[in-house]
Amino acid sequence: MDAIISGVHRISTRQSGAYVIDGDEGVTLIDTLVPKREHLIASALAEIGRSISDVSAIVLTHSHDDHVGSAAAVKNASGAAVYASAGDVAAVRGEVRPPPPPVADRFPFLKPIIRLFPAHPPVTVEHIIGEGVEGRLPEDLLVIDTPGHTPGHVSFLLDRDGGLLIVGDAAVAKKGEVRRGYMNRAEPTFDASLRHIAEFEFERAVFGHSDPIPFGASAAFRRFAASTD
Numbered sequence: 001m002d003a004i005i006s007g008v009h010r011i012s013t014r015q016s017g018a019y020v021i022d023g024d025e026g027v028t029l030i031d032t033l034v035p036k037r038e039h040l041i042a043s044a045l046a047e048i049g050r051s052i053s054d055v056s057a058i059v060l061t062h063s064h065d066d067h068v069g070s071a072a073a074v075k076n077a078s079g080a081a082v083y084a085s086a087g088d089v090a091a092v093r094g095e096v097r098p099p100p101p102p103v104a105d106r107f108p109f110l111k112p113i114i115r116l117f118p119a120h121p122p123v124t125v126e127h128i129i130g131e132g133v134e135g136r137l138p139e140d141l142l143v144i145d146t147p148g149h150t151p152g153h154v155s156f157l158l159d160r161d162g163g164l165l166i167v168g169d170a171a172v173a174k175k176g177e178v179r180r181g182y183m184n185r186a187e188p189t190f191d192a193s194l195r196h197i198a199e200f201e202f203e204r205a206v207f208g209h210s211d212p213i214p215f216g217a218s219a220a221f222r223r224f225a226a227s228t229d
């Protein structure tokens with residue numbers, strides 16, 4: 001597990017990343033990797049002297065299987081409360097399939113391949129979250145609505161050490177610069193979400209599928225935003 005800032009760690013896998021906030025109220029897990037990775041989450045937590053039963057909250061950026069995958073298993077083992085956005089909650093609960101990533105619209109041959117990926121086990125959600133929606137999130141995370149990658153995609157801002165943005169899949173980073181990434185496309189909803197992120201101040205940004213931006217991250221988002229006007 002890699003330390004991002006004090007008390008915040010990244011669990012990296014080939015498919016996606018998940019984030020751990022080790023707090024006084026317990027462990028908050030942001031995203032949960034693909035299905036059947038609970039053992040990997042458990043061994044990552046053991047590195048910081050924690051166990052699965054210490055997880056008190058599971059907070060989800062969006063409903064794709066590589067982020068929700070192990071949520072049900074971790075919840076079963078810990079009793080953690082689950083937080084998901086209104087726009088993605090039906091897919092998190094398993095009532096509908098998550099929408100395919102936007103890249104599938106550009107490359108239709110990907111759709112049958114994407115369907116082969118294992119569906120995540122349904123997850124019970126206690127808290128519906130969204131920007132401006134009332135209710136406190138663990139660690140006072142601030143919700144930023146970033147629709148585009150999925151209809152209800154959200155990012156999270158942790159007000160610590162100059163600000164840490166947990167972007168999810170709304171963007172990726174390449175050599176310290178913000179990019180839409182392979183999974184997104186240039187269209188008004190996506191770019192509006194990235195311009196919205198650029199309105200906030202934060203030193204660092206971490207992503208679902210790329211390396212972090214370790215400093216000057218909100219300036220990097222503003223540079224990208226300016227390029228979309």
Ligand SMILES: [Zn+2]
Binds near residue numbers: 062064067101149169
């Ligand atoms: Zn995704």
